[in-house]
Amino acid sequence: MTELQADKLVTQMDYARAGQITPQMKEVAEREHREPEYIRERVADGRIAIPANIVHIKKGMRAFGVGEGLSTKVNVNLGISGDKADAAEEWKKVKIAEDLGADAIMDLSNSGKTRKFRQQLIDETPLMVGTVPMYDAIGYMEKPLVKLTKDDLLATVRAHAEDGVDFVTIHAGINRSVIKTFKETGRLMNIVSRGGSLLFGWMEVTGSENPFYEFYDEVLDICHEYDVTISLGDSCRPGCLYDANDATETAEIIELGKLAVRAWKRGVQVMIEGPGHMAIDEIAANMKMEKRLCHNAPFYVLGPLVTDIGVGYDHITAAIGGAISASAGADFLCYVTPSEHLCLPDAQDVRDGLIATKIAAHAADIAKKVPHARDEDDRMGQARRKLDWEEMWKHALDPERARDRYESSPAATEGTCTMCGKMCAVRTVNKVFEGTTIDLGMDDE
Known part of the structure; x- marks a missing residue:
């Protein structure tokens, strides 16, 4: 390889396609009990993503692999809300996420100037950091929604990339064609994605195409420059069981598959976001359809919630769906807390939601025969046989909770x-x- 060619290698996908194994690929391989070549091969063709912004790498982040044959990853959402702007409370949640083994944190701050919190998060956490630039654009640009331009949206994406964000949710799939399907077929819950609803509103008022779709190549240029993995947002995910696997959701998944291929051609890593709410008997088929239509890109799902009436307990409804979806092929679970649909979660909600989701992810890894997934379970069995309580705490997902309940x-x-x-x-x-x-x-x- 010439020096000029080497200079063109920026992203993990670039290096993988050039036959080079990066330190991040080696780190993922070691953690996942896989050979480095196994990781490199799948990063090269998009079946594994390693979301690791070059800025965040320099700050000491850990490398995490998401995708085929790897352990199911878990994300924690947090961030400053307009109704409850308490940064100190959000930092408590960060600490819980780190202490209890989350793999990623999504900063969903959507009020005022959010950059300071985001920059500090990237400076201090070794976990993957994700964001949704659409949430931030209104405050960042100090403009009402309908006044935002494509340059404003691209500038927001660039700011997040420059800060070191490892993956960004981009709602590029909700284009005029998908909206036409949505209007013609109808839904019970319409659009429940916050980013998707904002873009739908913008498109309806302006009469223009979704800027993230129309100027997708410019988004990819930014992502490639910093090796930001693009997480293609599911604007039309079902917000209730009635809307699951409907024409609108399917139309958007088809578009996401096309956008994934375009990103890979530019050397940009991709994840696909998924449902949502979905009945248990529909989940496995949905996972298979998504993998087929999106060319085996890593699949990142919210739940799915398997019933709509578990309000106040939706960390449980989501964990049930998460275990089924991950065992059927999903690669990354976004946690859901007991506060879902009700309010901004507090620190205890975050703890409960994270543990429930980690249980789902771990159960799925055992079912998928992920290497060494069952080791801790076998060690727990041995400790229980010996009634060795101290040893049991070492293998519990939440040792503090387990010990407290026993000693109480x-x-x-x-x-x-x-x-x-x-x-x-x-x-x-x-x-x-x-x-x-x-x-x-x-x-x-």
């Missing part, structure tokens, strides 16, 4: 818990194998 209700019989006490099945069998006589009607110590 002390058992009379040492080594057991208050569920079974002296009648603990594990204790009984252990004593039999030890040759100890068991008499549960009296003290057998």
Whole structure:
């Protein structure tokens, strides 16, 4: 390779296609128990993305792989809201995300000047950082929605890229053709994506094409310059079970598949965003359809929520859908908290939502036979067999919660818990194998 050719290599995809294994590919390979060549090959053809902005790499970020054959990744949403602008509370959420093993944080700040929070987040967290520039454009440009121009939107994308954002949600799939389908076929919940609804409103008022679609190549130029992975937003994801897998959602997925190919041709990494709300029996087929139409690009899903009436418990409805979707091919789960549809989540909501989503991701990894996915479960089984509580905490997803619950209700019989006490099945069998006589009607110590 000549020096001139080497100078053209910027993105992980560029290097992979040139046959070069980057330090980030090596890091992902080691963490995922895969050979570096396995990672390189799939980054080259888009089946794996390594969202790692060159600016964030210099600040010491960890490299995470998202895609085929890798562990299911989990994202935490947070950010400053116009109704509740409390940066200190958001930093508590960042700490929870880091401590409990999230892989990514999406800064969805949408009020005022958000750049300071975003820059500090990128400076301080080693996790992948994602954003939605459309949310930020109105405050960043200090203009009402309908006055935004394509140059304003591109300038916002560039600001996020320059700051070091690793992946950006770009709602490029909601073009005039998709809107025509939406209007002709109708929906129960219409458009529930915040970014998608803003662009729909802009397009309806101005009569113009979606700027992210019309000037997509310019977006790709920015993303390539900093190696920002483009996460193609699902503007028309179903917001209720009734709208799942309808004509509008399908029309947009077709467009996202085309946009993915265009990005790959420019050396830009891609993820595809997905549903939404969806009945359990429809999830696997949706995952397969998305993978087919989007050429096996990594799939990033919100849930999906498997019922619409679990309000206040939607971290559970989403975890059910997340486990099914990931076992059927989804690669990246966006967490959902108990506050979904209700209010901005507090720190405890974030904790509950993250743990529920990590359970879903881990359960799916076991089903997908991800290398070594079950190791911790087997170690937990061994610790439980020995009634070794300290060892159990080491293998729990949330050791603090597990220990607190156990210690809050002390058992009379040492080594057991208050569920079974002296009648603990594990204790009984252990004593039999030890040759100890068991008499549960009296003290057998």
